[in-house]
Amino acid sequence: MAFNDLREFIDLLEQKNLLKRIKTPVDCHLEITEITDRVCKMEGNKNVALLFENVKGYDIPVLINAFGSMERMAMALGVEKLEDVPNDLREILKLPYISLQKKMDLIHILPMAKRAINFPKYVKKASCQEVVLKGDDVSLDKFPILTCWPQDGGPFVTLPLVFTKNPVTGKRNVGMYRLQKYDSKTTGMHWHIHKNGAENYREYKRLGKNRLEVAVAIGTDPVLTYAATAPLPRDVDEMVFAGFLRKKSVEMTKCVTVDVEVPATSEIVLEGYVDIDEKRREGPFGDHTGYYSLADDYPVFHVTCITHRKNPIYFTTIVGKPPMEDCYLAKATERIFLPLMQQMLPEIVDINCPLEGVFHNCMMVSIKKTYPQQAKRVMNAIWGMGQAMFTKMIIVVDEHVDVQNHKEVWWRVYNNIDAKQDIITVDGPLDVLDHSSPMAKWGTKVGIDATKTWPEEGHTREWPDEINMSDEVKMAVDQKWQELGLE
Numbered sequence: 016m017a018f019n020d021l022r023e024f025i026d027l028l029e030q031k032n033l034l035k036r037i038k039t040p041v042d043c044h045l046e047i048t049e050i051t052d053r054v055c056k057m058e059g060n061k062n063v064a065l066l067f068e069n070v071k072g073y074d075i076p077v078l079i080n081a082f083g084s085m086e087r088m089a090m091a092l093g094v095e096k097l098e099d100v101p102n103d104l105r106e107i108l109k110l111p112y113i114s115l116q117k118k119m120d121l122i123h124i125l126p127m128a129k130r131a132i133n134f135p136k137y138v139k140k141a142s143c144q145e146v147v148l149k150g151d152d153v154s155l156d157k158f159p160i161l162t163c164w165p166q167d168g169g170p171f172v173t174l175p176l177v178f179t180k181n182p183v184t185g186k187r188n189v190g191m192y193r194l195q196k197y198d199s200k201t202t203g204m205h206w207h208i209h210k211n212g213a214e215n216y217r218e219y220k221r222l223g224k225n226r227l228e229v230a231v232a233i234g235t236d237p238v239l240t241y242a243a244t245a246p247l248p249r250d251v252d253e254m255v256f257a258g259f260l261r262k263k264s265v266e267m268t269k270c271v272t273v274d275v276e277v278p279a280t281s282e283i284v285l286e287g288y289v290d291i292d293e294k295r296r297e298g299p300f301g302d303h304t305g306y307y308s309l310a311d312d313y314p315v316f317h318v319t320c321i322t323h324r325k326n327p328i329y330f331t332t333i334v335g336k337p338p339m340e341d342c343y344l345a346k347a348t349e350r351i352f353l354p355l356m357q358q359m360l361p362e363i364v365d366i367n368c369p370l371e372g373v374f375h376n377c378m379m380v381s382i383k384k385t386y387p388q389q390a391k392r393v394m395n396a397i398w399g400m401g402q403a404m405f406t407k408m409i410i411v412v413d414e415h416v417d418v419q420n421h422k423e424v425w426w427r428v429y430n431n432i433d434a435k436q437d438i439i440t441v442d443g444p445l446d447v448l449d450h451s452s453p454m455a456k457w458g459t460k461v462g463i464d465a466t467k468t469w470p471e472e473g474h475t476r477e478w479p480d481e482i483n484m485s486d487e488v489k490m491a492v493d494q495k496w497q498e499l500g501l502e
Contacts, residue, residue: 017093017236017238017261017262017263018093018236018237018238018261019236019280020142020235020236020280020282021078021234021235021236021237021280021282021328021330022328023236024081024090024091024236024237025064025066025078025081025328027090028063028064028081028087028090031090032060032063033063033064033084033086033087033090034063034064034065034066034081035063035064035065035066036066036068037050037065037066037067037068037069038068038069039069040069040070040071041067041069041070041071042070042071043070043071043072043073043077043159043160043161043162043170044161044162044170045162045163045164045165047067047070047077047079047161047333048161048162048163048164048333048335050065051065051079051080051333051340052333052335052339054080054083055080055083055338055339055340056338062080062083062084063080063083064078064079064080064081064083064087065077065078065079065080066078066328067079070159072159073157073158073159075157075158075159075327075328075329076328076329077159077161077328077329077331078234078328078329078330078331079330079331079332079333079340080332080340081237081330081340082237082241082332082340082341082343082344083339083340083343084343085097085343085346087343088343088344088346088347091237091238091240091241092237092238092241092260092261092347093238093260093261093262097346097347097350097351098350100260100347100350100351101350101351101352101353101354104259104351104354104355105354133255133258133259133261133262133263133264133265134255134258134264135252135254135255135258135264135265135266135267135276136264136265136266136267137266137267137268137269137276138266138267138268138279139268140268141266141268141279141280142279142280142324143232143268143277143278143279143280143281143282143283143284143322143323143324144268144271144284144322145322145323145324145325146322146323146324146325147271147320147321147322148320148321148322148323149271149272149319149320152321153199153200153318153319153320153321154199154200154321155196155198155199155200155202155285155318155321156199158283158329159329160172160196160329160331161173161331161333163300163301163333163334163335164300164301164307164335166299166301166307167298167299167300167301167307168195168296168297168298168299168300168310169195169196169197170195170196171193171194171195171196171300172193172194172196172202172231172233172331173193173331173332173333173334174191174233174234174240174330174331174332175191175192175193175194175231175232175233175285176189176190176191176231176232176233176235176239176240176243176277176278176281177189177190177191177192177204177206177212177229177230177231177243178229178230178231178232178275178276178277179212179215179216179227179228179229179275180215180228180274180275181214181215181218182215182218182219182222182224182227183218183222186250186252187252187253187254187276188211188212188214188215188253189242189243189252189253189254190206190210190211190212190243191240191243191244192204192205192206192207192210192212193205193300194231194316195297195298195300197295197315200317200318200319201295201315201316201317201318202315202316202318203295203297203298203313203314203315203316204229204289204313204314204315204316205297205298205300205313206313206314207446207447208447208456209402209444209447211249214249215227216289216291216314219291220291224291225290225291225292226288226289226290226291227288227289227291228273228274228275228287228288229273229275229286229287229288229289229316230270230273230275230276230277230284230285230286230287231284231285231286231316232277232278232281232283232284233281233282233283233284233285233329233330234281234282234283234327234328234329234330235278235280235281235282235330236257236261236265236278236280238257238260238261239253239254239257239265239278240330241257241260241344241347242254242256242257242260244344244348245348245351245352246348246352246401246402246403248401254267254278260351265278266278266279266280267279270284270286270320270322271286271320271322272286272319272320273286273287273288273319273320280324281324282323282324282327282328282329282330283321283322283323283324283327283329284321284322284323285316285318285320285321286318286319286320286321286322287316287317287318287319287320288316288317288319289314289315289316289317290314290315290317291314293314293315294312294313294314294315295312295313295315296310296311296312297310297311297312297313298310298311301333301334301335302334302335302448303334303335303337303339303341303373303374303448304373304376304448304449304450305335305336305337305373306450308447308448308450309450337370337371337373338370342370345368345370345374346368346370349366349367349368353365353366356397356400356403359396359400360382360393360396360397362382362383362384362385362389362393363380363381363382363393364381364382364383364414365380365381365417365418365419366378366379366380366381366418367379367418367419367421367424369421372408375402375405375406375407375446375449376406376407376408376449377406377407377408377409377410378397378403378406378408378409378410379410379412379418379421379424380393380397380409380410380411380412380418381411381412381413381414381415381416381417381418382411382412382413382414382466383414384413384414384466384467387469387471387472388472389466390411390462390464390466391439391462391464393409393411394409394411394439394462394464395441395462397409398441398443398460404443404444405444405445405446405449406460407445407449407451407458407460407461408460408461408462408463409460409461409462409463410424410428410462410463410465411462411463411464411465411466412424412427412465412466413427413466413467424465427465428463428465431465431466431467431468432463432464432465433468433474436464436468436472436473436474437463437464437465437468438461438462438463438464439461439462439464440459440460440461440462441459441460441462442457442458442459442460443457443458443460444456444457445457445458445460
């Protein structure tokens with residue numbers, strides 16, 4: 016199903032007993048984080064979305080941990096399980112090979128593609144503009160922006176959809192870049208050097224322009240929030256991608272004071288600009304790695320207008336030591352983008368980015384091995400794929416290995432590798448948040464080939480068979496298992 020707005024998602028969570036309304040007074044300075052972190056670490060039906068209805072000093076409720084389980088993440092995307100999401104994408108990719116953008120252009124002649132791809136619709140009247148604040152009325156102080164961790168540089172907006180346009184092509188970009196609140200009208204704009212928002216910023220600077228118009232949407236339909244995090248190719252519009260995922264066009268409306276469009280049913284919209292020549296110290300910030308990302312200089316976002324719905328809901332998240340809510344957003348990306356990886360590398364059977372690897376530190380890959388040194392080819396190809404270039408460790412195993420089972424993968428690593436032959440290291444880009452390398456933004460990555468080593472790869476000794484029980488004995492024990500009383 017497609018949600019029209021965040022509130023419909025909240026209603027469904029409540030119907031499914033997956034949301035807890037908290038009426039006890041709480042503080043948005045650290046206290047909400049501690050409560051939410053404890054809930055994130057719980058298992059089963061205790062790990063629920065939280066709606067804090069009584070935040071000290073504010074009349075706006077806070078929604079958090081809405082995506083914080085595989086079940087809720089699937090619900091957010093309108094499916095029974097995350098594995099169902101890529102089905103339409105797989106169908107489109109079955110077409111004769113052309114670029115994804117070209118396939119989107121074929122919707123006029125391909126009925127299947129036309130059903131799958133929905134371009135945004137533009138509306139004049141929008142609920143996100145029920146209240147419009149300008150001039151002296153503009154203030155971020157009215158929103159319960161969380162200070163998440165003790166060493167944070169200040170309060171941070173953590174689920175913002177940041178809308179910018181390329182000054183040459185006019186194409187829209189939507190990214191999720193945290194915003195540190197400096198005062199009532201300014202925030203940091205934490206777009207990393209590798210991100211498309213930063214590319215637009217550099218393009219404005221190259222052209223000698225002084226200001227980049229920006230709009231920030233907070234509290235959108237959950238599919239839109241996810242789409243802002245997705246590692247899409249440069250020219251694929253995130254709102255088109257969201258329409259594809261939700262099987263329904265995204266309604267957009269033009270901002271009141273800037274030439275930018277935003278989702279019409281957003282809870283809150285911040286309008287303003289980034290001064291091209293202005294930077295300010297941003298951070299530290301307790302990040303998804305489980306460590307504080309260090310303070311650095313980033314552009315400044317000036318808020319000149321705020322619009323919001325009547326009685327808005329402030330949608331936010333916290334990050335830290337996994338498992339946290341953002342882990343499940345990453346798992347959605349893993350499942351959704353697997354078909355694209357398989358199109359470029361058909362030998363890939365499955366991938367797993369463990370939660371403990373915080374998205375970019377580890378990828379486990381199973382492959383159908385058909386020639387010598389194929390595992391190393393796969394590693395190098397992955398390091399050449401978009402944001403997969405940040406992957407610090409890639410482990411490759413044979414096709415029959417279940418990469419979703421960490422213990423099985425590590426058993427293969429411990430038993431199958433010869434360090435000299437099966438471990439490779441390469442220098443290349445690392446995520447900006449990586450603190451382990453002596454050099455910022457780049458360092459050494461490792462690939463581990465845990466596949467069975469072939470004679471053609473230099474292993475002339477006999478490779479032993481794995482220990483497995485015969486099927487006949489397994490069936491016999493299955494039939495008497497209950498009788499044994501061992502359950």
